[in-house]
Amino acid sequence: DIQMTQSPSSLSASVGDRVTITCRASQDINNYLAWYQQKQGKAPKSLIYAASSLQSGVPSKFSGSGSGTDFTLTISSLQPEDFATYYCQQYSSHPLTFGGGTKVEIK
């Protein structure tokens, strides 16, 4: 199975900060990488697919990059509604696997 490792597991940031989350795959997954946002007590929301393509309706402050084994999710200017937990997921091969999550908290 492909292991997905996210870092950091949590971070504290202020409104307006630029935030970057990293996801590393245990083997080459090309660009078959998605990012999801989950707010407390809510279902996940899809943000990015194919490593860098925004899902419909997702604001452009979110961006993704990377290919192969190393990927990043960047939030250009953190807003109050962005405080949540973010997960990466590889869909290169079964079983599909998620990273452990990164909780973004208010500083």
Add this chain to the structure above:
Amino acid sequence: EVQLVESGGGLVQPGGSLRLSCAASGFTFSRHAMHWVRQAPGKGLEYVSVISSSDGSTYYGNSVKGRFTISRDNFKNMLYLQMGSLRADDMGVYYCAREALGSAIDYWGQGTLVTVSS
């Protein structure tokens, strides 16, 4: 509007069985692969299973293989998860999710809670 509504969760004893359902609407259900993803209390997302749109191929996470069965009814626009030999570590919220055509998950349901306890 894409809608995914899960049902069937509840309290079940260890070793018991439960069937979850997911009612899909707002899209051509038969064209999309469908997933189940779960989340234990206070933990991260865990992949459970997927069923393809075309030939009904299925895949399972290692922790549920041999105990859970995913299925679908394209006439009723329904997705199912038959869960057996349930254990305490199967407890959590189970989400139904749609896969975009040949891509990643794009829509999620609100989830249904499964509690395994005697």
